[in-house]
Amino acid sequence: MGLVVKDRIRAKLKTDDTNVRVLLAHPMHTGRAKNEAEELIPAEFIQDIRCWRNGEEVLTIKCGTATAKNPYFSFQLVGGQQGDKISIRWVDNLGAKGTVETIVK
Secondary structure (H helix, E strand, O other): OOOOOOOOOEEEEEOOEEEEEOOOOOOOOOOOOOOOOOOOOEEEEEEEEEEEHHHOOEEEOOOOOOOOOOOOOEEEOOOOOOOOOEEEEEEEEOOEEEEEEOOOO
């Protein structure tokens, strides 16, 4: 039985800015790889990632087939306070979606 990876997020206030780290569980297939039967694995990749702080959208990331499996992102948001709610939502090219939330520490 394989290891199940879940989306994970952490947010911490550092020097009056918010550092966010997020790991997204996704295979990120390019559409160019082949399986054991030498058949192409269809493309499946995250296209859009959005971040909200306390309900206000503060960041958008566009991805493509060059993004690694189970991508990790780290970024800094200007300002913030302990207790702020950080939400991430992603959507892939097949319409699958994921969300993850945390509170700034």
